[in-house]
Amino acid sequence: MNKNITFPENLSNFLYWVKDTTESYWSKLPHDKLIHGAKWLPLTDQQIDELELKYSIKFGIEHRLFLRILHTIDKHYDDEWEEVKYIESEEERRGKPLWSPLYRPSYFYNWITEKEWIESRLAWINDFYTISISGPGKSWLRSWGPRPESDEERVQIFREWYQKAPRLLPITAHTFLMDDGGHGLRPVMSVYGFDTIIMGWSLRHFLMLEFDVELGLTEIYYDDKEDYPEGYTDLVKGIPELDVLMTIRLNDTDIPYWKEALTYYHHPDQNCWQGFWVPWSKSEL
Template identity: 25%
Template sequence: MNIKAIYQLLRDHQITLAPGLSDKEVSQIESIYNIQFPPDLRELLQYVLPIGRSFPIWRDFSKSTMAAIRRQLDAPLEGILFDIEHNQFWHHSWGARPNHLEEAKKIACQEYLKVPPLIPVYGHRYIPSTPAEVGNPVLSVHQTDIIYYGSNLEEYFKIEYRLKAQSELDDAKIKYITFWSQLIEG
């Protein structure tokens, strides 16, 4: 990953940039939110911290900012639950769908705890925290309408800032992520 290229891309698009997070700050953030940054996102956030314009402001521990980050972290599950209730979504790996909505939601919440957690990068763009390795894809997540928005973090920023078209992605060459890739593939 070329962090300097991402940094320059962010600067070119007038994104407000703060100094990167310290090891202590990363540990504190991961502990507060019960997350683990994948290595490439951690490396970027320790080099430079983009803020504003829908970037999570990880360094801000005010009540309102922490609530906003928690909403971003919860949004993928909330989207799944919405689609279960309103669009008859049900993932085949969960077994037969219960007839009662509340039981279906309960099972979905239990199953959600087994899938790779998603970490917000920007707005509704997320990167899986597992596998804990460089090169996880970035996903655009809107309820269960999920697409790849970059085969990795660097490519994601090129797509987000229109240096590359999302349609140019070759899904067959993107790292497979349990559950999330299944939703993309249908």
């Protein structure tokens, strides 16, 4: 692949490029693949407006574009989805998804047909942070001030903070797109309580990483020093946009409210984002 590959700068054009490229890729897959011939199912502006009213939410500009052009696909992404029962007790919950409706048929959430999943994910962040704050670990952010003794006080402080923080709306699994809140940053974040990490520095970045194969962004590399004599597959090296996005340093970027949560588990001596592809060696920072 040409390392000087460029992507459409306009987000709308970029999303249409993703749509056309992925659908073309899926159309050429073997017929026994569940995703063979998959198509995106975009929403109309009227449908998006109705969803905002129904769930008392407001999609950011980028999220609305995503829903209007992509939204979700009409088939399973792979054959690994399993039916999962609704889990209630702590004993049943161990090692299993929390608050999972019976079945999720699509890869990205279908805001029209997957009402249970949408409702569960709109409550997901509040529920998981509340459990983390009230549970044995009693997780707590320094910016919240001294930690109260009672669970009720701790939860109240968190909820007041959460109401002011930029809104996170679900895209897929426990992954959410952050509204910029007027700050210009719109990262995609994976949220599992205080295990909150950056999945992409923007919707564009996230989609490049999610569909790296379909978009032709992977390549086989060979290295005598590696443990993979037959080569290993990785993102194409030397693509400027990806290289820059994957090496954003901790001190160079601010994410209002969420930055402290995003670095909750990172080592204090390392200027890096939790769980993301950034330099870990001090000499590289």
